[in-house]
Amino acid sequence: MTAPLENKRILIIVGDIYEDLELWYPKLRLIEAGAEVVVAGPEADAVYAGKNGYPCKSDAALSEVDPSTFDGLVVPGGFMPDKLRRDPGVLDIVRHFHQAEKLVAAICHGGWIPISAGVYQGIRVTGSPGIKDDLVNAGAVWEDAAVVVDGHHVTSRKPDDLPEFCKAIVRQLDS
Numbered sequence: 001m002t003a004p005l006e007n008k009r010i011l012i013i014v015g016d017i018y019e020d021l022e023l024w025y026p027k028l029r030l031i032e033a034g035a036e037v038v039v040a041g042p043e044a045d046a047v048y049a050g051k052n053g054y055p056c057k058s059d060a061a062l063s064e065v066d067p068s069t070f071d072g073l074v075v076p077g078g079f080m081p082d083k084l085r086r087d088p089g090v091l092d093i094v095r096h097f098h099q100a101e102k103l104v105a106a107i108c109h110g111g112w113i114p115i116s117a118g119v120y121q122g123i124r125v126t127g128s129p130g131i132k133d134d135l136v137n138a139g140a141v142w143e144d145a146a147v148v149v150d151g152h153h154v155t156s157r158k159p160d161d162l163p164e165f166c167k168a169i170v171r172q173l174d175s
Helices: 020-032 080-084 088-099 108-117 129-137 159-174
Strands: 009-013 036-041 047-049 055-057 072-075 103-107 147-150 153-156
Touching (some): 009 020, 020 036, 020 072, 020 103, 020 159, 072 088, 072 108, 072 159, 080 108, 088 108, 103 108, 103 159, 108 129, 108 153, 153 159
Parallel strands (some): 009 072, 072 103, 103 153
């Protein structure tokens, strides 16, 4: 039996104080579905501490990532997005996925990175209620739902929404 995401490559962003579940649950679910998952952070082969203490070792440096070799992007939340949204290279990666109409998935505070990349204008999204005003001010159309899919964008609010978030990601990548 062929896995639904066989031959798909997914990039997940990591940095210090990422939300543990919002990185690990999608990573393991995507691997389970047959995807190759690459976790990239500010440095390659660095260990980043999760918000709840779970470590994650990066496979690659964000500055060395070629987004054209990936089928989708997942941006976890936590405090990490607030720092990484200031990195022009990270924003260029997000813009590449958006312009190529490839998956851009963000959960909770992960939406801060696409906000700073300027890709949410007119897009229906959800996210942590704590960034609702930021999303609206960035031109997004806010919805309070477990998951919102608008074109190639998939967004969710919090760790409790991870089952719906991951189902939507797999459906998006399998279409």
